[in-house]
Amino acid sequence: MSKVLITGGAGFIGSNLARAYLAKGYEVIIVDNLSTGKLSNVPENVTLYEEDIRSSNFIDIVKEEQPDVINHHAAQIDVQLSIKNPAEDASINILGTINVLEAVKMINETKECRLVYPSSAAVYGEPQYLGVDEVHPIKPISFYGASKFTPEFYIQVYHQLHNIPYTIFRYANVFGIGQDPKGEGGVISILVDKIVNNELFTVFGDGEQTRDFIYVEDIVSANLIASEKPINTVVNISTNTKISLNELINVAEGVINSKIETKYAEERSGDIKHSYLNNKKANEQLGWYPAFTLEQGLLKTIEYYKNK
Numbered sequence: 001m002s003k004v005l006i007t008g009g010a011g012f013i014g015s016n017l018a019r020a021y022l023a024k025g026y027e028v029i030i031v032d033n034l035s036t037g038k039l040s041n042v043p044e045n046v047t048l049y050e051e052d053i054r055s056s057n058f059i060d061i062v063k064e065e066q067p068d069v070i071n072h073h074a075a076q077i078d079v080q081l082s083i084k085n086p087a088e089d090a091s092i093n094i095l096g097t098i099n100v101l102e103a104v105k106m107i108n109e110t111k112e113c114r115l116v117y118p119s120s121a122a123v124y125g126e127p128q129y130l131g132v133d134e135v136h137p138i139k140p141i142s143f144y145g146a147s148k149f150t151p152e153f154y155i156q157v158y159h160q161l162h163n164i165p166y167t168i169f170r171y172a173n174v175f176g177i178g179q180d181p182k183g184e185g186g187v188i189s190i191l192v193d194k195i196v197n198n199e200l201f202t203v204f205g206d207g208e209q210t211r212d213f214i215y216v217e218d219i220v221s222a223n224l225i226a227s228e229k230p231i232n233t234v235v236n237i238s239t240n241t242k243i244s245l246n247e248l249i250n251v252a253e254g255v256i257n258s259k260i261e262t263k264y265a266e267e268r269s270g271d272i273k274h275s276y277l278n279n280k281k282a283n284e285q286l287g288w289y290p291a292f293t294l295e296q297g298l299l300k301t302i303e304y305y306k307n308k
């Protein structure tokens with residue numbers, strides 16, 4: 001049986017990954033300090049270590065567990081917080097990842113251990129063209145974008161020096177079950193929260209700004225492929241299409257079959273107007289394609305929270 005160690009496995013994407021790895025027959029170990037993650041997200045039948053990825057205990061855990069895959073999803077993901085406290089953001093996202101890399105290196109001295117690392121569309125900053133591909137200039141406009149990108153270099157150097165097998169993903173805007181609407185959860189988690197609680201939804205700007213919303217199960221399927229077949233390169237994971245907030249509201253109204261009370265407020269400074277990522281490289285190198293439409297993803301997410 002293969003063993004995966006998921007950092008950040010009590011968070012939104014990490015807990016979806018944990019369930020999927022279990023369903024595939026993996027033994028699942030989670031390391032999470034529960035800073036934004038929740039115990040209630042953690043499925044049964046996993047081993048949970050409540051620990052910080054920056055600690056020396058983390059290295060001991062990896063040594064003890066000897067995983068075949070380390071899937072490193074723990075991170076500080078709040079863009080505003082990264083701007084307020086860049087040192088803390090860098091400590092978790094950059095130094096934390098270096099500690100994870102030291103652990104991966106240690107295991108690879110005796111057996112193969114593959115690394116999966118999620119980077120972000122935030123590394124590209126304001127797109128210079130659409131759909132943004134992997135050779136687009138890197139120009140982050142937040143420290144979060146910078147702290148998600150820097151480890152990409154470290155991973156590539158660890159690969160060159162220590163032969164670590166890896167896959168780096170740059171995710172578009174992920175949505176789905178387990179995303180916290182109260183944090184920097186992303187607009188769909190806020191929209192779903194408003195729908196379920198019958199509250200007014202606020203759009204900042206005219207609603208014509210576009211995003212590339214990808215359902216979390218599509219993120220999971222890419223991770224499962226990369227866990228078996230590392231490609232030692234960086235690929236975008238996205239839907240390859242853009243959708244405006246106004247279109248999103250229309251689709252959601254179709255899903256719930258009623259009108260969503262919406263208010264328009266002043267545009268927020270620093271928001272990117274249009275964005276979507278090209279996913280051709282992931283199609284070619286991983287054989288991965290997104291399988292869920294926005295409508296299907298929304299339906300699953302709304303149904304889940306309505307029945308909760």
Ligand SMILES: NC(=O)c1ccc[n+]([C@@H]2O[C@H](COP(=O)([O-])OP(=O)(O)OC[C@H]3O[C@@H](n4cnc5c(N)ncnc54)[C@H](O)[C@@H]3O)[C@@H](O)[C@H]2O)c1
Binds near residue numbers: 032
């Ligand atoms: N959600 C998105 O749209 C999106 C897009 C691009 C990339 N990503 C990346 O995907 C990963 C997961 O994001 P998410 O949306 O699930 O976020 P999340 O906040 O729900 O999950 C992050 C998890 O990491 C844990 N964590 C944070 N700091 C830690 C530390 N020092 N030690 C141990 N655990 C720690 C948190 O408790 C949490 O459970 C992150 O690396 C993020 O940068 C997410």
